[in-house]
Amino acid sequence: TQLHEFIKSLPKAELHLHIEGSLEPEQMFEMARRNGIALPYSTVDDIRTAYAFGNLQEFLDLYYAGMSVLQTRQDFYDLTYAYLQRIHADNCRHVEIFFDAQAHTERGIAFADVIEGILNALEQGEADFGITSHLILSFLRHLSEEDAFKTLEQAEPYYDRLLGVGLDSSEMGHPPSKFERVFAKSNALGLKLFAHAGEEGPPIYVYEALDILKVDRIDHGNRSLEDDALVNRLVSEGMTLTVCPLSNLKLCVVDDLKNHPLKTMLDLGLAVTVNSDDPSYFGGYINDNYIRIADALDLSKDDIVKLVKNGFDGAYMSDARKCEVM
Ligand code: ES4
Numbered sequence: 525t526q527l528h529e530f531i532k533s534l535p536k537a538e539l540h541l542h543i544e545g546s547l548e549p550e551q552m553f554e555m556a557r558r559n560g561i562a563l564p565y566s567t568v569d570d571i572r573t574a575y576a577f578g579n580l581q582e583f584l585d586l587y588y589a590g591m592s593v594l595q596t597r598q599d600f601y602d603l604t605y606a607y608l609q610r611i612h613a614d615n616c617r618h619v620e621i622f623f624d625a626q627a628h629t630e631r632g633i634a635f636a637d638v639i640e641g642i643l644n645a646l647e648q649g650e651a652d653f654g655i656t657s658h659l660i661l662s663f664l665r666h667l668s669e670e671d672a673f674k675t676l677e678q679a680e681p682y683y684d685r686l687l688g689v690g691l692d693s694s695e696m697g698h699p700p701s702k703f704e705r706v707f708a709k710s711n712a713l714g715l716k717l718f719a720h721a722g723e724e725g726p727p728i729y730v731y732e733a734l735d736i737l738k739v740d741r742i743d744h745g746n747r748s749l750e751d752d753a754l755v756n757r758l759v760s761e762g763m764t765l766t767v768c769p770l771s772n773l774k775l776c777v778v779d780d781l782k783n784h785p786l787k788t789m790l791d792l793g794l795a796v797t798v799n800s801d802d803p804s805y806f807g808g809y810i811n812d813n814y815i816r817i818a819d820a821l822d823l824s825k826d827d828i829v830k831l832v833k834n835g836f837d838g839a840y841m842s843d844a845r846k847c848e849v850m
């Protein structure tokens with residue numbers, strides 16, 4: 525349709541993307557083959573069939589298992605470069621990427637191999653596709669504060685090449701307050717602060733992300749809608765929420781895209797953006813997320829423009845770069 529073509533034609537920014545969640549089944553087989561790793565699947569279709577999740581944890585179990593094929597610096601390079609190539613086709617011009625360092629270092633992969641593979645691909649992607657990018661070190665919240673501190677220390681040689689730190693993985697039972705001190709330290713180092721909150725967790729987790737972690741963006745934030753005072757605060761602060769429609773559908777945060785709160789959030793004046801989260805696992809890259817949610821909620825051209833603009837407003841880009849792409 526005309527709206528689909530409009531969405532495809534717009535330059536976009538993506539602010540919520542886990543690079544390990546862009547690992548496509550074909551790549552998983554190729555890397556398993558070259559690294560001599562046995563997979564519990566025989567075909568690409570087997571993998572896609574297995575991607576049916578009842579909640580966040582069911583997804584995370586397959587996500588951490590899948591990334592075990594990532595072994596070498598070249599694997600991290602290839603993963604990242606393929607993602608950039610894919611979003612270039614979606615006219616995505618800027619991306620801020622999370623990586624889960626601990627999910628690799630705990631398997632014995634060197635931190636340097638992970639981050640240098642990713643950073644080298646980001647540099648090549650800018651040269652080849654004109655996509656600007658930032659990298660965010662995300663702490664796994666099911667692991668300890670001490671483990672997060674250790675990971676922040678391992679990143680020391682790369683602080684100037686990191687935009688910030690994030691917080692992801694199993695939300696329930698792991699409130700933002702668990703990471704108060706490591707976020708304070710990250711802030712003192714000049715890093716930006718991001719946290720997943722209110723995806724499955726209650727509004728109090730969003731308050732903690734704001735008040736205790738002092739985050740610069742909230743990832744997801746859907747459940748903020750249960751608390752009117754919280755909504756008013758997020759609106760008045762102009763806090764960016766990185767919403768992920770197909771992720772919410774696949775993880776049963778919503779039962780149907782027609783019941784997704786995105787349009788409500790927009791109409792309340794929240795600074796919501798559209799993102800793909802883990803595109804290989806959730807069935808779509810950035811344009812698919814825009815198209816599926818636009819169709820389900822009957823979004824207007826003005827809604828789409830607002831969402832795209834929110835993406836650039838919430839991004840860490842120079843005004844000159846924004847001018848160039850918007
Ligand atoms: C994630 Cl959707 C989501 N939520 C929490 N942690 C994650 N890690 C990768 N995707």
Ligand code: ZN
Pocket residue numbers: 540542692720743801
């Ligand atoms: Zn996420």
